[in-house]
Amino acid sequence: DTGVSQDPRHKITKRGQNVTFRCDPISEHNRLYWYRQTLGQGPEFLTYFQNEAQLEKSRLLSDRFSAERPKGSFSTLEIQRTEQGDSAMYLCASSLLGTATYEQYFGPGTRLTVT
Amino acid sequence: AQSVTQLGSHVSVSEGALVLLRCNYSSSVPPYLFWYVQYPNQGLQLLLKYTTGATLVKGINGFEAEFKKSETSFHLTKPSAHMSDAAEYFCAVRDDPTGFQKLVFGTGTRLLVSP
Numbered sequence: 001d002t003g004v005s006q007d008p009r010h011k012i013t014k015r016g017q018n019v020t021f022r023c024d025p026i027s028e029h030n031r032l033y034w035y036r037q038t039l040g041q042g043p044e045f046l047t048y049f050q051n052e053a054q055l056e057k058s059r060l061l062s063d064r065f066s067a068e069r070p071k072g073s074f075s076t077l078e079i080q081r082t083e084q085g086d087s088a089m090y091l092c093a094s095s096l097l098g099t100a101t102y103e104q105y106f107g108p109g110t111r112l113t114v115t
Numbered sequence: 116a117q118s119v120t121q122l123g124s125h126v127s128v129s130e131g132a133l134v135l136l137r138c139n140y141s142s143s144v145p146p147y148l149f150w151y152v153q154y155p156n157q158g159l160q161l162l163l164k165y166t167t168g169a170t171l172v173k174g175i176n177g178f179e180a181e182f183k184k185s186e187t188s189f190h191l192t193k194p195s196a197h198m199s200d201a202a203e204y205f206c207a208v209r210d211d212p213t214g215f216q217k218l219v220f221g222t223g224t225r226l227l228v229s230p
Contacts, residue, residue: 004158031216040124042205042220043159056217091158095216103149104218106158 002026004107006092012113013082020078021110025094032075033104034067036060037089046090049075050097082114117142117208121221129229134178134193136224138206141187147209148189149218150180154202162204165189176200201228 005024013019025032030051035043046065047057051072061067064082069075079086089111093104122137140146147166151159163174170182180191189206203225207218 006158033217040222042119042207042223043218044220045210045217048217093159103161103164104216106151106160108158109156111156 004092004094004105006090006107006110008110009108010111010113012115015084015114016081018078018080019082019112020076021090021112023075023077023092023107025074025092026096026105027073028096029094029105030072030097031095032069033093033095034075034077035091035093037091037109038087043091046077079112082112084114087112087114117144117146117210117219119206119208119219119221121204121206121224123224124222125225125227127227127229128196130198131195134191134196134200134226136191136204136206136226138180138189138191138221139187140189140206140208142208146182146189148180148182149207149209150174150178150189150191151205151207151220152176152202153205153223159205162191196226196228198228198230201226 007022032049034046037043049069064080067077089109091109092107095104118141120139149164150162153159163172165182173179178193203223205223206221210217210219
């Protein structure tokens with residue numbers, strides 16, 4: 001169990017550019033979540049995958065955001081035409097369907113700064 | 116929808132003093148409650164959780180929390196603070212009664228520990 005990993009850890013981009021983040025969940029976990037955390041706030045849910053299926057998207061996820069999990073393993077989150085308001089920490093978490101403990105394991109996050 | 120309120124954005128204690136971080140929840144279904152800790156520029160680490168059963172739950176690093184349904188509370192305590200406890204603490208509640216386990220977080224409480 002190597003934990004949830006995210007890449008890159010930090011990204012600085014100019015407004016209007018596209019960015020893509022990657023999340024590798026714990027290997028046997030079939031549920032994967034993306035959250036966004038802005039300064040001084042708790043994480044807010046963005047979207048959720050069970051295996052390769054994206055089952056829910058928050059209204060926070062505008063049409064500039066897209067997430068994929070093509071083979072039910074790693075996931076990517078892409079933001080097109082970034083805006084300064086997109087600056088935040090993007091957290092990925094994973095969990096295992098069928099367990100009674102319901103806990104989510106979080107990665108270290110990707111901090112995005114849009115200049 | 117479920118929600119969480121954390122009273123006090125900052126709590127300051129002296130090393131060796133009691134730590135008390137407050138969390139009140141609102142839930143239309145039996146709540147599953149969590150406390151996570153976040154160190155600077157890192158992801159979230161699960162401290163403890165309540166799902167069913169015993170209302171006093173013990174977690175890592177000497178923390179514990181008590182689920183009080185009548186008060187809709189899930190306060191986090193530690194008898195004696197250590198300098199290494201200085202971090203941001205988030206209370207969360209499971210949002211989805213149907214099972215996909217989306218979490219709703221509070222805005223967090225920053226714990227400051229002085230020598």
